[in-house]
Amino acid sequence: MTVTATPGPTGHPGYSETLPRQPESAAVARRLVRTALAAWGLEDLAEDxxxxxxxxxxxASDHARLESIRVIVSRSGENRVRIGVVDRSRVTPERRTDSNGDQTRGRGLMIVDSVTECxxxxxxxxxxxxxxxxxxxxxxS
Known part of the structure; x- marks a missing residue:
């Protein structure tokens, strides 16, 4: 994981939307991501x-502080798409190093780590x- 003190490049064009901080917002966020990828001709990335x-x-639904989050989809480089969620908590996430046993929660960043390049x-x-x-x-990779 990389933690920086300043924002990285946002690319152009970018897509973003403010959503309620609740698990049901994931469906709207997925539609936004798919819309951005379709506009860029990158539908092959849609599932990941x-x-x-x-x-x-x-x-963010579990750990953020305020009632809303912001979803951002941008081109961080010619060959990269950045998918992010902004919230008002300064607590940085930590990827678990175990599978969390039989529990179905707590593996999100392990999944993100396995699917993304970074x-x-x-x-x-x-x-x-x-x-x-x-x-x-x-x-x-």
Whole structure:
């Protein structure tokens, strides 16, 4: 995981939407991600991207402070798509190192780590953005 004190490049164009901080917002977030990928001709990333945004929204729903979150989809580079969730908590996430036994919760960042090429958190004075990057045209390494 990478934690930085300043935001990274946002790319252009980008897509974003403010949503209620609740698990049901994942469905709206998935639609936004799929819309952005379709606009960029990157539909082949849709399944992995949908999984990443679902996990990030779920984590923000559990751990953020205010009643809303912001979903952001951008091109962080010519061959990269960044999918992120912004919230008002400055607590940085930690990826579990175990499978959490038989429990079905607590594995979100392990999933994000396995699907993305890289992921991290950008800290802001008022909160953070947790993000994952997918590489266009190449499976994550």
């Amino acid at each position: 991207a949908a999984l990443v945004i679902t996990e990030l929204v779920s984590n 992921w991290g958190a950008d800290l802001y004075p008022w909160g953070k953005q947790v993000w994952g990057e997918l590489r266009c045209g190449k499976a994550p």
